[in-house]
Amino acid sequence: MKLKSLGQTDLQVSEIGMGCVTFGREIDQASSFEILDYALEKGINLLDTAAAYAAGASEQVVGGWMKDRGCRDQVVLATKVNGELTRDYVLRSAEESLERLQTDCIDLYQLHSWDNTTPLEETLGALEELVQAGKVRFIGCSNFQAWQLAKGLLWSASTGGPRIESIQPPYNLVQREIESDVLPLCQDQKVGVLSYSPLGAGFLTGKYSRDGEVPTGSRFDVIPGHQPIYFSERGYSVIDDLRKLAEETGIPMLQLALRWVIQNEGVTSMLVGARERRHLDQAFAARELNLTADSKSRLDEIGQE
Numbered sequence: 001m002k003l004k005s006l007g008q009t010d011l012q013v014s015e016i017g018m019g020c021v022t023f024g025r026e027i028d029q030a031s032s033f034e035i036l037d038y039a040l041e042k043g044i045n046l047l048d049t050a051a052a053y054a055a056g057a058s059e060q061v062v063g064g065w066m067k068d069r070g071c072r073d074q075v076v077l078a079t080k081v082n083g084e085l086t087r088d089y090v091l092r093s094a095e096e097s098l099e100r101l102q103t104d105c106i107d108l109y110q111l112h113s114w115d116n117t118t119p120l121e122e123t124l125g126a127l128e129e130l131v132q133a134g135k136v137r138f139i140g141c142s143n144f145q146a147w148q149l150a151k152g153l154l155w156s157a158s159t160g161g162p163r164i165e166s167i168q169p170p171y172n173l174v175q176r177e178i179e180s181d182v183l184p185l186c187q188d189q190k191v192g193v194l195s196y197s198p199l200g201a202g203f204l205t206g207k208y209s210r211d212g213e214v215p216t217g218s219r220f221d222v223i224p225g226h227q228p229i230y231f232s233e234r235g236y237s238v239i240d241d242l243r244k245l246a247e248e249t250g251i252p253m254l255q256l257a258l259r260w261v262i263q264n265e266g267v268t269s270m271l272v273g274a275r276e277r278r279h280l281d282q283a284f285a286a287r288e289l290n291l292t293a294d295s296k297s298r299l300d301e302i303g304q305e
Contacts, residue, residue: 001043007165017046024057082112140166258286
């Protein structure tokens with residue numbers, strides 16, 4: 001598995017990362033441990049979780065697995081803090097995450113989303129305290145807009161505080177908004193990009209039809225908030241084009257969609273979630289695809305505004 005430098009840090013992360021959102025929420029501990037074992041065996045070293053995932057259960061699973069396997073030093077551990085990002089809350093949430101993860105240091109501590117109520121300076125100041133205390137190595141953000149990331153970068157440049165080294169945005173053939181500003185900003189400022197939802201929560205597998213029927217237990221059933229993003233005429237137009245290319249090339253839709261994200265040089269690591277080992281195998285297969293120049297060009301045209 002190819003490793004890439006994350007931002008301006010010394011962290012080397014696998015080009016496919018393990019998104020741990022399913023652990024403790026959609027699959028139990030035993031199944032989660034099996035997937036984590038398989039991911040590490042196949043060269044995935046980036047584990048991305050969050051305090052918000054299953055109310056901390058995901059962090060508990062990851063922490064239990066690292067302790068049981070004795071492999072903390074083999075992984076890059078990333079987690080997130082969410083909510084009102086006041087100094088006290090950030091510090092308290094970090095301590096709770098450290099306890100659930102059964103470790104004394106988080107490699108990458110990320111702001112899960114922008115907080116309109118707390119000054120960014122207060123939040124970043126709290127993260128600086130954690131870095132100085134040795135409880136966090138590097139900091140990142142998730143779901144920030146370009147101007148929000150830029151504001152954070154300006155703060156560190158002016159204060160000498162820790163720099164936001166990565167951003168975690170959704171990125172797939174339907175959600176391509178980051179191409180206009182986030183990706184160019186990250187390339188210019190050498191900020192790592194850990195993209196998530198490469199299959200649009202399963203939408204790009206083609207299993208959802210225009211009638212809007214949602215299978216019980218699917219990601220769109222578990223998190224209905226995904227539906228407005230993808231269940232649109234534009235979303236289904238992407239599906240139509242992707243299905244046509246899949247039929248012509250003989251390559252499954254989901255592998256084409258995954259390959260499109262992996263081949264983007266602006267993406268440091270593509271995070272994938274899994275409920276079964278085969279979900280990781282799909283990503284590994286996509287990584288090995290050799291597409292013709294024409295197929296690459298047509299794939300890139302899908303979903304362009």
